[in-house]
Every structure is written in C-alpha cells, then in structure tokens.
Amino acid sequence: MPSLQDSKLAFIGGGNMASAIIGGLLNQGINKQNITVSEPWDVNREKIAGLGVQTTTSNVTAGGDADIVIIAVKPQVTKSVCEELAAAWSKRSTLPVVVSIAAGITLESIKDWLRTSDGRTAHIVRVMPNTPALVGEGASGLFASVDVTADEKELVGALLQSVSKTTEWVDKEELLDVVTGLSGSGPAYFFAMVEHLVASATALGLPAEQATRLATQTCLGAGKMLVESPDTPTQLRVNVTSPNGTTHAALETFKALGFDETVDKAVKAATSRAAELGNTLGKL
Template structure:
C-alpha cells in the first residue's frame, strides 16, 4: 500500500471541510498533483485550483485511479455519488479506500451503494470531524468496516492528522452518534456559552469588544490547559475554585439551575438526532 504522500487522493465535494483537509495535506507535504477534487460549483473549484490541486466537475474522473476517495458531499446526494462510482469501478482490479465524512450515512448504506456488479465492496471508513478542523484544531471520531486493515487505519489517521489534533476510533458504529453529540456539535455549545458570557458582561458595563476578547481568550486558554495538563476536568475545575470565592458562587448558581442536567440532555438530543438522520438518509 502506498504511503499518504505517494497516494492519489480524490475529494468528492470541495466545501469547507474538504478545503480544510486539502490545505492541511498540502501544508504537510502531500504533492498538489496527487489531489483531485470533484466540485460542481465553479466558485469552490476556483478556490481549490488556487491551492494548486487538480479540479473537475466529474466524480468518476476524480476518483478514477485514486487510492483514497474522500466523500465530502451533502448526505442527501451521497447515494447517487456512490452508485456512480460503483458503476465506474466495475473494471478496476483494486478498489480504493473510501473515507466518508457525509454526516449520518451509515456504513451499511455506503457499502451497499458502492458495491460493484461482481459483488466487490471497497473498504470503508466513516469519519465525524468538527469545524475547528478549519483552523487545524479539529477532533474527529472514526469507525471502520471489519475489512479495514491496521495499515489502512494508519493511513486514515495520517490523513486526518493534517487538521485534527485527535482522532478517536470507536468500536461500535452507534458511538459515532455520541461523537456527533460531543465533538461534532460541541463547538456550537461553546459558542453559545461565549455569547451569553459576553451578553452578561456587557450588561454589567464592559464593552462588547472587550467582553468578546476576554471570553474568547479565556476559552482558548482553558482549552489549552485541558489539553496539556495531566489533570482531568474535575481537578482543573477544583484548582480554580476557592471555597466561598467568586468562582464558587458562579458554580453554585450553575448547580442550582440544573447545569449538569442541561448539558446531559443537550448531548443526548444531538446524539439521538444524529441516529434519526442516519436512519432516514439510509432509506433515500
């Protein structure tokens, strides 16, 4: 199997997430000419061409002799794209690895849609990235079909490491829905928290600009502490909470208002919705 730097990569879809991964790959030394992007929108193709990679409007052309095919199209059109590929790959001796970042599309659906006429099925990996990948600070969850080898997983790890600081492999596909509820949707939870922090501080007299800068840096610094410290979140919280101090007063308010229950219900709601979308999209 070729290394990532010698592999031919095809991206089907040239949106924000695909763009982030491609920029990360190129910045990590993957040759531009090894990346082929299929994208129907001219504006997105021009952005990809500006990076120096090859572009086309044809999924079949982009994925023709690729070693790795990244499906980065909208979930609603994934079936059509996969079936287009399966027909085109009928004469290929070796099928590529498929990495799908199409949210909610199950492994069973992907395998069914890409199966060739003679019954062969490409090895498939599902990935749930998150939007911090756009600034190369992503967190991804991954799940592989049983036939994916350890070597192929390492190749996917290397692919994702261009934009993700951590990739967690789960052993049950349903856990990707939990990953969606945690890290996939998670950035929005923090943005919502910052919105309210800024609004509260502004109401108490700080300018919106000052409050936003302070809140943003506080989140960045706290996140860095969480990543780099050997302490778990509980201990880090305790470290900054003096008995009967200001932080203690704030946390007591959170507790009285059911903060833990709110977070629990929110993550469960996102997880359940991810499962519902997977079920409905698989029946398209």
C-alpha cells in the same frame, strides 16, 4: 497499499471540510498533483484550485483511479455520488479505500451504494470530524468496516491527523453518534457559552468589544489548559474554585439551575438526532 505520500487522493466535494483537509495535507508535504477534487460549484472549485491541486466537475474523473476517495458531500447526495463511483469502479481490479465524512450516513448504506456490478465493495472508514479542523485544531471520531486492514487504518489516521489533533477510533458504529453529540456539535456549545458570557458582561456595563475579547481569550486559554495540563477537567475546575469565592458563587448558580442535567440532555439530544438522521438518510 501505497503510503500517504504516494497515494492518489480524490475528494468528492470541495466544501470547507475538504478544503481544511487538503490544506493540512499540503502542509505535510503531500504532492499537489496527487490530489484531485470534484466540485460542481464554480466558486468552491476556483477556491480549491487556488491551492494548486487538480479540480474537475466529474466525480468519475476525480475518483476513477484514486487510491483513497474522500466522500465530502452533503448527506442528501451521497447515494447518487456513491452509485456513480461504483459503476466506474466495476472495471477496476483493486478498489480504493473510501473515507466518508458525510454526516449520518451509515456504513451499511455506503457499502450498498458502492457495490460494483460484480458484487465487490470498497473498504470504508466513516469519520466524524468537527469544524475546528478549519484551523488545524480538529477532533475526529473514526469507525472502520471489518475488512479495513491495519495498514489502511494507519493510512486514514495519517490523513485525518493533517487537521485533527485528536483522532479516536471507536469499536461500534453507533458510538459515532455519540462522537457527533460530543465533539461534532460540541464547538457550537462553546460558541453559545461565550455568546451568553459576552451578553451578560455587556448588560452589566462592559463594552461589547472588551467583553468579546476577554471571553474568547478565556475560552482559548481554558481549552489550552485542558489539552496541556496533566490534571483532569474536574481537578482544573477545583484548582480555580476558592471556597466561597467568586467562581464558587457562579458554579453554585449553575448547579442550582440544573447545569449538569442540561448538558447531559443536550449531548443526548444531539446523539439521538444523529442516529435519527442516519436512519432517515439511509432510506432515501
């Protein structure tokens, strides 16, 4: 297996997540000529071409002889894309490593759709990234099929580390649904929190522009403390909460209104929906 630097990379789909990963790879010094992107939409393809990589409208042209193929298309078209690639790969002696970031599509479905005419199937890694990858601050959960080797896992890990500050391998595929409920959907939870903080402060008289700047920087600063401090989230909360102070008053309000239960139900709802979508899309 070639190193990441020497591998031929194919992206099937050139949307935002693919663009983010490609940008991260180029920042790592990956040769632009080693990256080919298949994208049917002119606007997306032209945007990707602006990065200096090769582009095409053909999935087979992009992924036909690649070492690593990243499936970055919408879940609804994953089956047709995989079957198209499998037909082309029937002529190959060695199959590529496939990285799927198609949300919800199970390993079983992908393996079935990628099966070649002679019964072989590629080694597959499912990945659940999140949108902060667009600014190089992503968090990704990964799950590998049993045939993926240690070297292949290391290769895929290096690929994802180009945009993810945290890459976590899970040992059960269903845990990717939990990753979806936690970090996959998680950015929206923080966006919603900041949205409501701004609305509350504005209602109390603070200009919206000032409230937005203060709230967003508070979110960024708190996140940086969580990443860089040796303290647990619980301890960081305790550190900023003086007895009977302002923070204590706010947190007691959260508690009285069932904040803990609300967060728990939200994460469980997202996790359940991820599992449901996987089961539904796999039957398409």
